[in-house]
Amino acid sequence: MMWVEVDTGALVDPDTIDFDTRDHPDTEPAEGLRHAREVEQREHILAEYFLPRDHLDAVGLLERETTNSSDDLATNNAGETSDEHGGEVEGEELAAARRAANTEAAAQAAAAQREAERLARRRVRELNKQGEAAKTTRVEFVTALLARKTPPAQAAGFLAHALVSHSGLLGEYHAFSSALKLLGLSGFGSREELIATIETAKPARCQVIVLALVLGAYENRAEKDLWRYADRGVRLYLEFLRELGNQLVPVELAALGEIKSDDIDIDNHTAPTEPDAQEPAEAA
Known part of the structure; x- marks a missing residue:
């Protein structure tokens, strides 16, 4: 389960929620925290995707190279051991590169999520x-x-x-x-x-x-x-x-x-939205 904003569905850090307001809806949350009525728990689904081998080039991925079979090793035992080791090293390097790329992508996604949450919190503060x-x-x-x-x-x-x-x-x-x-x-x-x-x-x-x-x-x-x-x-x-x-x-x-x-423009809330207001007139 994970905590998300009711309005936007954006992920919410539970440490930013004032859970004391859950049973007291009229109570203001502590400074810097959000009200419990603004969030809810939802199931967190981790999706796993599979890609056909012939689509790898289209997304910029490479297939991991496999080592030679035992028959190939026996046939090429003389004079080709170095080539075998070179292939293994190259495969390991490709795998390491993919892991590094995945780690970087995950870090960028997490950073983008944190920034989105920060902006959402700022919007709530400014609108309040x-x-x-x-x-x-x-x-x-x-x-x-x-x-x-x-x-x-x-x-x-x-x-x-x-x-x-x-x-x-x-x-x-x-x-x-x-x-x-x-x-x-x-x-x-x-x-x-x-x-x-x-x-x-x-x-x-x-x-x-x-x-x-x-x-x-x-x-x-x-x-x-x-x-x-x-x-x-x-x-x-x-x-x-x-x-x-x-x-x-x-x-x-x-x-x-x-x-x-x-x-709503949170940086220019004084922009007029309707004709100028008038004081309620005193009836005669």
């Missing part, structure tokens, strides 16, 4: 960095949205869709604390503070607070590695924000399934 930057920008947009006194017109349909599609959404781990942060509330007593706000708020502001609960739950799902997973709730969330004017970046488009993560 883009995911973190996207989260910061997204939270700023949503925080401004939730400062409104009235919800946007699109909110009613979005809330209905979200709560019907994901009935347990508001009970997910950290969903409520995520919503509180988006509302600018934190620390001990923040729940009571929100309840007090609801008791005196106008109906439209209460609708904004309900929207905050749903957006907070979805934002809690949208971590830095959202580009890896096409979560249905995150897709609904990102599409709603885009409808309100939030510009999506490549890692978010990958989460939507609109582009492939392998096509």
